[in-house]
Amino acid sequence: MSAPLTRFDARVEAATSLSIAALHAAQDGLDDAAARLRDAHRRLAQAETQTAFELVRLRLATDRQRRVDDRLLDDISTQLEVLEDIATARDEAEQDLLDLLARTEQQHSAAAVTAATPVAVRSR
Numbered sequence: 668m669s670a671p672l673t674r675f676d677a678r679v680e681a682a683t684s685l686s687i688a689a690l691h692a693a694q695d696g697l698d699d700a701a702a703r704l705r706d707a708h709r710r711l712a713q714a715e716t717q718t719a720f721e722l723v724r725l726r727l728a729t730d731r732q733r734r735v736d737d738r739l740l741d742d743i744s745t746q747l748e749v750l751e752d753i754a755t756a757r758d759e760a761e762q763d764l765l766d767l768l769a770r771t772e773q774q775h776s777a778a779a780v781t782a783a784t785p786v787a788v789r790s791r
Contacts, residue, residue, distance in 0.1 A: 672711075693705065725743070
């Protein structure tokens with residue numbers, strides 16, 4: 668089993684009834700809701716990867732044996748701005764996925780309630 672791409676993988680799998688790998692591999696045959704979830708999950712996974720990469724770059728910039736001078740401070744400042752922008756984009760992608768998940772889960776719950784509601788039948 669591969670490492671999770673996002674912290675919402677289990678919810679996405681439950682909502683689509685597909686593994687993350689199968690969901691991302693599916694090109695055709697997905698209903699509209701599942702395709703939107705796949706695309707939103709893919710955007711979030713990419714944003715998570717970019718955020719982790721930029722954090723590593725920040726750590727590298729601050730971890731080097733460099734003299735603390737204006738250039739180092741400028742490099743750190745620039746890297747912090749990049750990380751902030753990437754984290755903001757990640758947060759937006761996460762919220763988009765959460766919104767789609769909430770709608771899908773709500774639809775599944777409503778369908779389950781409807782399916783479980785007994786119907787009274789009168790005989791004549």
